[in-house]
Amino acid sequence: MSDNTYDKNSKKNVIQFALMLSVICSLMITGAASGLKNLQLENMKLDKKANILKAANLINQKPGRTEILKLYKAHIKEGMVNQSGQPVDTETEDTLHLYYYHTNNVIEGYILPINTKGLWGKISGYLAFERDGQTVSGFSVFSHSETPGLGGEIENSWFRKNFKGKKILNSQNKFVSVGIAKGKVKNLPKNLQDHYVDGISGATLTGNYLSEGIKATLTKYEPLSISFRQKELKTLEQ
Amino acid sequence: MSNETTPYKEILLKGIWRENPVAYQVLGICSALAVTVKMSTAIVMSLALTLVTAFSSMIISSMRNKIPSNIRIIAELAVIASMVIVTDEILKAFFYDISKQLSIFVGLIITNCIVLGRAEAFALANNPLDSFVDGIANGLGYSLVLISVACIRELLGAGEFLGFPIIPGFVYDAGYQNMGLMLLAPGAFFIIGLLVWLKNSITGSNQ
Numbered sequence: 303m304s305d306n307t308y309d310k311n312s313k314k315n316v317i318q319f320a321l322m323l324s325v326i327c328s329l330m331i332t333g334a335a336s337g338l339k340n341l342q343l344e345n346m347k348l349d350k351k352a353n354i355l356k357a358a359n360l361i362n363q364k365p366g367r368t369e370i371l372k373l374y375k376a377h378i379k380e381g382m383v384n385q386s387g388q389p390v391d392t393e394t395e396d397t398l399h400l401y402y403y404h405t406n407n408v409i410e411g412y413i414l415p416i417n418t419k420g421l422w423g424k425i426s427g428y429l430a431f432e433r434d435g436q437t438v439s440g441f442s443v444f445s446h447s448e449t450p451g452l453g454g455e456i457e458n459s460w461f462r463k464n465f466k467g468k469k470i471l472n473s474q475n476k477f478v479s480v481g482i483a484k485g486k487v488k489n490l491p492k493n494l495q496d497h498y499v500d501g502i503s504g505a506t507l508t509g510n511y512l513s514e515g516i517k518a519t520l521t522k523y524e525p526l527s528i529s530f531r532q533k534e535l536k537t538l539e540q
Numbered sequence: 541m542s543n544e545t546t547p548y549k550e551i552l553l554k555g556i557w558r559e560n561p562v563a564y565q566v567l568g569i570c571s572a573l574a575v576t577v578k579m580s581t582a583i584v585m586s587l588a589l590t591l592v593t594a595f596s597s598m599i600i601s602s603m604r605n606k607i608p609s610n611i612r613i614i615a616e617l618a619v620i621a622s623m624v625i626v627t628d629e630i631l632k633a634f635f636y637d638i639s640k641q642l643s644i645f646v647g648l649i650i651t652n653c654i655v656l657g658r659a660e661a662f663a664l665a666n667n668p669l670d671s672f673v674d675g676i677a678n679g680l681g682y683s684l685v686l687i688s689v690a691c692i693r694e695l696l697g698a699g700e701f702l703g704f705p706i707i708p709g710f711v712y713d714a715g716y717q718n719m720g721l722m723l724l725a726p727g728a729f730f731i732i733g734l735l736v737w738l739k740n741s742i743t744g745s746n747q
Contacts, residue, residue, distance in 0.1 A: 308605070316608040323615055327622040334626040338633035345636035364637060450574065450644070 349444065354378055356442040357413050357428035358403040359466070362459060377403055378413075379538055387525030389535075398523060403430065407538045411439055412530065414523055418515020421507045423447030425456070429465070429516060435530030438480055441465035453508030464499035470520055470527070472497070479520050481513035548673045555677025562685040562732070563739045567653040572686055573728040575645050579702050582690035583683075584638045588627050588646060590679025593655050594672050596620045601663040601671035616659045617650070624649045654678055689731045697722030 309315060348367060351374045355361045360373055379402045384390050390397060401413040413430040427443035443457040455461050464487075468480045473493070483490055483498040484506055490498055501509045520527070529535055561567045568589075575585045596619050600607070607615050628646045631639035639646065649655065658678050663671040694700050696719045699707035707716070721727045 310606055310608050311610065315606075316611060319606060319608055319615070320611060323618055327618050330622050331625050334629040338629050341633035342629070342636075345632065349636060349640075447644075 351378075353442040353444040354401055354413055354428050356462070357430040357440040358401075358411065359430070359440045360403075377405060377410075379404060383523075383526050385525065387523075387527075387529045398526070400523070400526070401428075402538060404538055409433055409536060409538060412526070414519060416515055416519050418511060418518070420446055420448050420511050421453055421505075422449070425508075425512060425515065427456075429519070431470075431527065431530070433530055433536075435527040436469050436471045438465045438468040438470065448505065448508050452502065453505040455502045455505065456508060456512065461499070461502065468499060469496045477520070477524055479513075479517040481516065482509035484509065548670075551670060551673050552677040552680075555674060555679075556681040556684060557739075558743060560681040560685065560739065561654045561657070561678045562682055563736045565654075565657065567657050568682055569732065571645050571648060571652055572682075572689060572732060573725050575642060576686055576690040576693055576728050576731075577697070577723055578641075579687065579690045579694050580638060581641050582686045584631070584635060585642060585645060586679070586683030586686050588631065588642075589649055589652065589654065589682055590676060592620065592623045592627055592649055593658055593679045594675030596623045596655055597658050597663040597671040597675035598668045599623075600659045601666060602668040604664050607664075612664070613656075613660075616656060620655050620659070621650045654682055685732070685735060688735060689728060692731050693722045693727055697727065 310319070348370060349364075352361070352364045352370050355370065355373055355378070356364075358377070360377060361370075364370070381400055381402050382390050382393060382397045383400065384394075385396050385398070399415060401415075402409050403411040403413060411430055411432045413428050416425070416427045416429050418425050423446065425443065425446040425448070427441065427446075429438060430440040431437065432439045441462050443462070446454065446456060448454045448456060465480065470477060470480050472478045478497050480497050480499070483501045485501055485503070487495050487498050487500050555561070559565060562569065562572055571585065571589075575581045596616075599619050600616055603615075624647065627649070628639070631642070631646060658671075658675055662674045666674070691701070694702075695706075699705055699712075699718050719727070722731075
């Protein structure tokens, strides 16, 4: 080792280089992540709103920012209910969140957040109902980590639009939830066709997890749905 | 591989056409299959990869006399991975919808062999500016293939160009149908294969 030339392979320099590189790289990443965080959160919020609107069938494609905010403000109101389905104002540990879809404060339907386990990670989305408390009016997925092209298809419109018009009550008015079929719905027995949507080939597990998650959520919200069926909730309080 | 006097035109030509990363070096096929269903995702992916390759090549090249040879690959990967994460954060902040569509594939730029391949093959032996140009050239070469494949797949598979339907209704009425195959991965294999064939028959054999 001579004094004048830099020996890049000496032990001291290797360690020094590795340390320097790690520090610089982590600073760069931290800088980018924290510097852009606000913008990203903003985008996520907007995307959530867009997906709530999608579930309520107010939009199909994602429109521009102002359009989303305008529609959201005009038609969506966030609300909370307790375990027995009564609207409440204060949040406690077991309050359930939901969104009302209204026109001039007359409730047209309600939208429930779905949070469930998927095959690879969490699936978050929204399931919207008409004000009869049993007919699904739409479905949308806000975030997921399913395989693109297979389970990832749950966010595409062909899959989502199949939810429209499905019932969560059977002909005896008993709660049965709505699920994802394995294969096509038309191959199912007639009495089940109203409670299933077409599955995605190659993504049976994603479908199963989503069905389970929807059922668990709907069971939790069933008292609320019952009050909708009994027409107890019609308008929003101002 | 090349020396300090390599003119930029030469580097560009090599990266974009003669030694095209996908068609000649056969690198980066994985993402070329995944993000070419639609042109919008292909364009963003191309842009992201070009920038990452260019800047990581430049940074690695500027450190080439300092990088210890026994931790060379780790050091290169650290630089590339950081660049990719920064790119991902930027996409999430400014192109949220597209970043959602690209999902995992932006992160996979880290494992895209083009980036590491250029760092190893070019940046370690050349000056930063040349390496930057080489990164741009290879990024553009990749973009060329990616966007051509996406254009063909979107046109044949969905009848659209950049998201706008361009095949008129009467063609469908006459019995024309979109090719569903083009939207699936095998469609990309066929197109890439045909493009490589086309490219090699123009430039002549690899030998």
